[in-house]
Amino acid sequence: GQQLNQSPQSMFIQEGEDVSMNCTSSSIFNTWLWYKQDPGEGPVLLIALYKAGELTSNGRLTAQFGITRKDSFLNISASIPSDVGIYFCAGRASGSARQLTFGSGTQLTVLP
């Protein structure tokens, strides 16, 4: 199946700092999604990307669909305590069974 590498695995940052995380795939993807999961809850969709080069924002979050179609980035600006959680990327490869492949997640901790 498709391989999807997400990094970093975990991050500890100070409140107010910006955060960046990324995912790379071994296949060309036609969809990239970014989710956030709070402890003990299901993931919630943050941003969806459908075109190479696409840059989309949702409040303090910005995500980009890489032009190679094999990577995506998520940036969080001016982090706040409620940003704590696990962030997952997910992608769907062209010509596949059209199921999503998930990254292993980035655990974000925001220190006061």
Add this chain to the structure above:
Amino acid sequence: DGGITQSPKYLFRKEGQNVTLSCEQNLNHDAMYWYRQDPGQGLRLIYYSQIVNDFQKGDIAEGYSVSREKKESFPLTVTSAQKNPTAFYLCASSRGLAGINTGELFFGEGSRLTVL
């Protein structure tokens, strides 16, 4: 409000017992999915269903079974054949597998299964 409801949220099971996790959605979505989540790992697909009375195995279907008798419901049975069933199980749905926007999954709140 529309959404996905999973139950129970917590479940304890003795070894050798089957257990069924419930998933109901009122979003009128065609496709439904079951994922397993283990600490430090991404979500792994167990089973999915594109339409009523049809379902396909995902990447880790061994030891699990599903049914899709109604559009709204997609229960998952964890059988005694599943060697390591303790995990967090997530149900999701989407509008369908065809079309540009159907990659967006909406998740339930999860069910945590612990085998004693």
